[in-house]
Amino acid sequence: MVIDYINGLKTDEIFAMSKYQSEIHSRLNNIKLNKIEYPNLSKVAGVNKAVEYFAYPFIVKKKVNKNNIKHITRQDLAFLLELTDLEKTIVTCHDIIPIAYYKTRSPLWKLNAKGLRKAEKIITVSEFSKQDISKYIKYPEENIEIITPAVDHSLYFPNSSKKCLSKYGIGNDEKVILYVGAEEPRKNVQFLINSFSKLKNKIPHIKLLKAGTPNYLFVRKKLLEQIKALNLQNDVIFTGYVSETELAEIYNAVDLFVFPSLYEGFGIPPLEAMACGTPVITSNTSSLPEVVGDAAVQADPFNVEKFAEEMYEILTNEVLKEEMIRKGLKRSKMFSWDISAKKTLKIYKEL
CATH class of the missing domain: 3.40.50.2000 (Glycogen Phosphorylase B;)
Known part of the structure; x- marks a missing residue:
């Protein structure tokens, strides 16, 4: 055919x-x-x-x-x-x-x-x-x-190592939150940075890593202005485009994956993160509850304080973290x- x-x-x-x-x-x-x-x-x-x-x-x-x-x-x-x-x-x-x-x-x-x-x-x-x-x-x-x-499980699987983060100047003793995606308004990156700023007051040694191309240059400019106003210039890192192989390494190296999008037709990155054994927080909107089920925390993508609390809870509660990893690995295999x-x-x- x-x-x-x-x-x-x-x-x-x-x-x-x-x-x-x-x-x-x-x-x-x-x-x-x-x-x-x-x-x-x-x-x-x-x-x-x-x-x-x-x-x-x-x-x-x-x-x-x-x-x-x-x-x-x-x-x-x-x-x-x-x-x-x-x-x-x-x-x-x-x-x-x-x-x-x-x-x-x-x-x-x-x-x-x-x-x-x-x-x-x-x-x-x-x-x-x-x-x-x-x-x-x-x-x-x-x-x-x-x-x-x-998810391609031959590429995205648990293989924990922080080695790939050294190129971004991130130390082994620092916690790392990852977001993968574009920067257009519906992706809610501005909200994420505000929430990360609240989290940093509780966990000083923490970085936010953002992987993916800018795609909206005027949005990137606003994000950089926001980061400067919050004094986060050394704490929010933009990787730009990364290959799939490197992306799989990054998923494995970070402590938490976040996806606060306001609207998604599906949303593959949360599944990829789960397949790598990384706990996930998504927003509770559009298709995302359908994608992640009970294997991720579904948070309000308009409540900055609450989102920061959810991130803090996962990063500090080992029992919760291990439960989310187990559920995430299982969920990712359903697709x-x-x-x-x-x-x-x-x-x-x-x-």
């Missing part, structure tokens, strides 16, 4: 959506992908997006095969269904954050919404996202399939890339 795999920008970087697709399709041995992508022409903001909106529809139209199933791998490429005549289409829609959370009036997202309605099947990653797609896009629930992300791959193959065959 050949799938016209409409994947957008050609890149070697691994991030949440690309990881999801690569993990699933690496397990589909009898599927051949006709990858339809556009080249990475510039690092200047906006250039590649211009190519995506104005040139990519023509690339797709030229390279698709009428008889193949067309799989559009991201929700923000759904506009292609409005601009090109595609049959037998699946769209993987991880979330509809611009519509459901940011309430955007963007013409491009109106096009994406129209495109999503034209898909014969939508794959999404959680029951929460399924309900949002049905509610905001007015797409029939019976045509939405949930295929969850998972399987092999099962997700089988469900994807079933949809391809049905279509």
Whole structure:
């Protein structure tokens, strides 16, 4: 079976959506992908997006095969269904954050919404996202399939060592909290820094490590101003982009993983942290309770003091910490890339 795999920008970087697709399709041995992508022409903001909106529809139209199933791998490429005549289409829609959370009036997202309605099947990653797609896009629930992300346990597993933290100037005697992800407002990083500041009053020798690219430069600027105002310049460390191998090492090296996001379609990092035997605190919003179950502390992502108390409790209560590690390891094994791959193959065959 050949799938016209409409994947957008050609890149070697691994991030949440690309990881999801690569993990699933690496397990589909009898599927051949006709990858339809556009080249990475510039690092200047906006250039590649211009190519995506104005040139990519023509690339797709030229390279698709009428008889193949067309799989559009991201929700923000759904506009292609409005601009090109595609049959037998699946769209993987991880979330509809611009519509459901940011309430955007963007013409491009109106096009994406129209495109999503034209898909014969939508794959999404959680029951929460399924309900949002049905509610905001007015797409029939019976045509939405949930295929969850998972964890590669050959990469993410307990292997405790603090060695990798030395490159960030972190000593063996310091406690370390980790956040992995972007910095856009819904990720709630500003809240986390405020809460970390409260925690530092109780645990002086502690660092907050933030892994991932800035993605919103104006937000990074505000975060740096906030860090300076709180006198945390030596205590909050930005790693930038890290490879998956290094990320697994970092998960193992830290004492606590936090994920205070206000809105997530799924949220893979909490599962990865659990798989490495690291206790987790998430917010109690959107899909995150569905992801972590009772294996993580679910905290109010608006209450700075309470969030700091929850972090302090885990960092100082060994009995609680060990219980969370045990539950987290068990929870992470409930999500399987092999099962997700089988469900994807079933949809391809049905279509």
